[in-house]
Amino acid sequence: MKVLMVIPALGNVYGGPTKIVIELAESVAKLGISVDIVATNANGSTNLDVPLNQWVIENYYRLQYFTYLDLLDYKFTGSMTKWLFKNVSNYDIVHTNAIFSYPVLAAHWACQFRKVPYIATPHGMMEPWALAYKAWKKKLYFNLLEKPSLQTAKAMQMTASTEARHINTFGLKIPLVFVPNGIHSKDFEFLPSPDIFYQKFPETRNKTLIIFLGRIDPKKGLDLLAPAFAKAHRKFPDTHLIVAGPDNTGFLPTAENYFIEAGCKNAVTFTGMLTGEMKYAALAAANIYVAPSYSEGFSMSVLEGMAAGLPCVITTGCNFPEAGMANVASIVDIDVEQIANALIQLLQDSQAAKKMGDRARQFILENYTWDSVASKMVSVYQEIINDGTVKNANLRSKQ
Structure with a gap:
């Protein structure tokens, strides 16, 4: 089986989707x-320093990068379009990632022209909060271009089971399959040692640490977290927040101002992006994980927080009801008071918090590893290649 994965960009600044596609590609x-x-x-306002128009060989897969013209955020790329129309027929199936971006649209057109089956993953971009951002532009683009190209996809992958109710409102008559994201258990x-983190950020030593792990972005709910943390910090002055x-x-600057206005900026450390050993050291140092998001596809950082054995406070916008049903995380509404109260409850009962974290770790390692995710994804690919559609009810979403 030969699989082509298409994504508008792989820069680290794009957060979860970049990591998800690379991890899935490697695992498959x-x-x-x-x-x-x-x-x-x-790569955001810059470009990656990578070879162009040639294969970059990784351990298990190949990458090829193309130049683009950033018009209205759609990343128009003539070189990639030409390559897709010429080469897409060399693959058994194409897997596109994201919507509202020209490279994905070009891939769909090439697949239609060459009669190659394809599956699409929106990565949370069809959630209401995401759609509300630049809504008029997205609505026009979707109705004129995106929807017709998605209608001929063989399936759409949901990474969160809750996505179905939103996707179904678009009137797309294609199968929805639920295949979540994962983590590598070995990580x-x-x-x-937490000391690796303390040495770089000494103000966090000997504190009860609450960690937020995600892009500094309006949808991540930092405007909610600031007053929520301030309330918890007043009750527990030894707490410190890692953003x-x-x-x-x-x-x-806007995010920092939220904490200034809430009166708790002196108890907050903005670390910038953490990767590799430093990220895992931060998780080891932390006592509680918090994700106050308005909207997520299926958050990689939530999985990481839980896999690290942390008790987690996450909002309904994180689209992970399974964690609530399994009693392995505290799931609250997108509301300052509820976030604050959940944090305070964990801080008040450290023993119960520890037990929640232990349950969370076991839950993730048993159900959300890349090995199991890759097997499910390959089964979806195989069904589409063999039968032209997804028929296995165990792989389909509950709609």
């Missing part, structure tokens, strides 16, 4: 599947 390829990825060299077998993530849209 480990099963003996040939996997290639194509993307533009976009969480032995976390590094760990990149600022790829210039939103950082």
Whole structure:
């Protein structure tokens, strides 16, 4: 089986989707599947320093980057379009990632022209909060271009089970399959020493640490977290908040001001983006994980927080009801008071918080590893290639 994955860009500034596609590609390829990825060299306001129009060989898969013209955020790319129309017929199936971006649209057109089956993953971009941003532009683009191209997809992947109710409102007559994101269990077998994190951020030493791990972005709910944390901090003065993530849209000054206005800025550390050992050391140092998001596809950082054994406070916008049903996380409405009260409850009962974190770790390692995700995804690919559609009811969403 030969699989082509298409994504508008793979820059780190784009957060979850970049990590998800790379991790999925690697995990699928480990099963003996040939996997290639194509993307533009976009990286926010800059470009990736990578070879163009040639294969970059990774451990299990290949990457190829193309130049682009950023018009209205759609990343128009003539070189990638030409390549897709010429080469897409070399693959058994194409897997596109994201919507509202020209490279994905070009891939759909090439697949239609060459009669190659394709599956689409919106990565939360069809959630109401995401659609409300630049709504008029998205509505026009979707109705004129996106919807006709999605209608001929063989399936749409949901990474969160809750996506179905929103996707169904668009009137797309295609099967929806639920295949979540995952983590590598080996990354969480032995976390590094918290001291690695303390040495770089000494103000966090000897504190009860609450960690937010995500992009500095309006949808992440930092405007909610600031007053919520301030309330918790007044009750527990030894608490300290870690805000760990990149600022790829210039939103950082606004985010910092939320905490200034809430009167707790002196108990907050903005670390910037953490990767590798430093990220895992931060998780090892933390006592509680919090995700106050308005909207997520299926958050990688929530999985990481839970896999690290942290008790988690997440909003309904994180689209992870399974964690609530399994009693492995505190799921609250998108509301300042509810976020604050959930944090306070965990801080008040450290023993119960520890037990929640232990349950969370076991739940993720049993159900959300990339090995199991890749197997499900390959089964979907195989069904589409063999039968032209997804028929296995165990892989379909509950609609």
